[in-house]
Amino acid sequence: MSILFGPFLPILGHYGKNKVEWVAMNGFSLEYPWVIVLFLPLLYCLYKCREKAVVRYMVHLHWFSPKKGWWRWIVTVMALSALLVALSSPVLIDKHSRNDRMGRDIVLVLDGSGSMGAIGFNHQHRESRFETLKRVAADFVLKRIDDNVGVVYYGDFAFIASPVTYEKEIVAEMIGYLSDAMAGQNTAIGEGIAMGVRALEHSRAQTKVMVLLSDGAHNSGRIAPKVAVAAARKQQIRIYTVGIGDDALDAALLQHIADESDGAYFFAEDAAALQKVYDQINTLERSRIRSSEYLRKAYLYPYVLLVALALMLLLLYSNNRRM
16 A cells, blocks of 8 residues: 655656656655554553553563653654654655657667677777777667667677667667677678567557668578568668678668668768768657656665664663663
8 A cells, every 4th residue: 555645846847849748756655654543542552551561572661661751752752653654664756757758769770790890990999890889879879868769689690689668778788788799790681670670569659760780781591681671661660771881781782771661871981970870860750659657666664763773772771871
């Protein structure tokens, strides 16, 4: 049972140029509020009950005697109150709700074949193509304020590294765990597109986008790119293809994939050009999408118990000094 006494920090406002309504609410709650009812009979008994109780279960009831000074009476009431509050399980509630956002569902389909380990794509840093791709992709994900983002990784086969979600920090962190050739040395572009379609199969957004990055040619997998693109068109998914490098790149295939899905093809000869490609995706049309509410609870009863323990130790210390 949980009763919310009311938010102590309600915030209502709009975010961004699309004026998306959002709500952030923090509140205080007791999971077992009926325990507080015990305070009245305990307070009555504390004042009216006999000072010398029969010792059976609670062997130190004499600590709570109301006839040993007004300050001990106050400390006793505070200790009992703290015990009751701890028993009622106080919690802090952090609730975030973002509904009817204007955004897109985007899946990044990242090429992790062996050739992505080549050095020289970034002229400012000595890092592989895949390391540059991860850094730029993570930055792109974190800047998607109102979009839902997912990640597909492909080599000899493809897998969903992160489902489509609004938690961009988690997606960016997951990108950091990827490495080149962890799914094999080859390039299964058809498998990557098919897995991207699977990642978007439950999407309700009107604008569904797949960003496919590759530095090679389709040479592996059981699904042909033509078949995968047809599945994407059926789900009204636009595919934006990005070619990296120029040694073994099948630019004609990437151009065909983009044309068949009403997307666009880009060529990125270096890291700066790749960043510009990601920036151009921001010009895509957005649609109204919904997201779930997030609820976090922080349990406070251990701290209240510490307060009760401290007060009871104070009573014990005072009692020993009187003796």
